[in-house]
């Protein structure tokens with residue numbers, strides 16, 4: 048079973064009315080259906096939605112509404128929880144920026160730019176509630192649960208996040224990031240990279 052999908056499910060309760068935006072093969076909705084939780088599985092590509100629909104067995108299909116659309120455009124009003132996973136930060140921000148409503152929960156696993164995502168989500172009136180690093184097939188993913196609200200983040204919170212639920216995996220990821228940033232800094236002498244190195248070193252010293 049896909050670890051990322053399993054961890055996303057752990058942030059969803061039967062009280063939530065969920066839509067998975069960019070559902071691809073609808074693995075998340077399938078797992079929710081196994082727990083008898085209804086969801087909307089939506090993707091911008093019609094052929095993807097059709098193949099996901101075919102893939103899911105009849106008993107589970109009754110728990111899933113399949114939708115084709117760009118972002119939240121065809122998502123029913125009753126939906127209060129969004130999942131946006133496996134997309135870049137700017138795609139996630141664009142989808143939420145175009146969306147007319149404020150959701151109770153937004154669960155993201157962005158492919159990149161988590162610092163930009165945290166910062167720009169404030170403009171959309173969402174703040175970080177919890178975060179978790181997930182290790183799947185040797186790759187680290189950063190899940191963020193956003194809820195409506197306002198915050199002021201420190202430099203560390205912007206770059207690394209806050210309320211991390213798995214601090215051991217976070218430490219492993221930070222060590223890897225530090226290595227990467229050191230290599231980039233050697234070549235570029237870029238000030239932002241140096242700032243990232245300092246923030247991560249300080250965090251690792253406190254472990």
Ligand SMILES: C[S@@+](CC[C@H](N)C(=O)[O-])C[C@H]1O[C@@H](n2cnc3c(N)ncnc32)[C@H](O)[C@@H]1O
Nearest residue numbers: 068069070071090091092095116117118132133
């Ligand atoms: C890499 S897949 C991620 C699949 C799954 N969510 C996951 O985390 O494994 C990204 C999916 O997002 C869809 N997508 C990209 N932009 C979208 C948009 N604006 N609205 C809806 N779906 C979108 C793509 O068609 C693709 O199926």
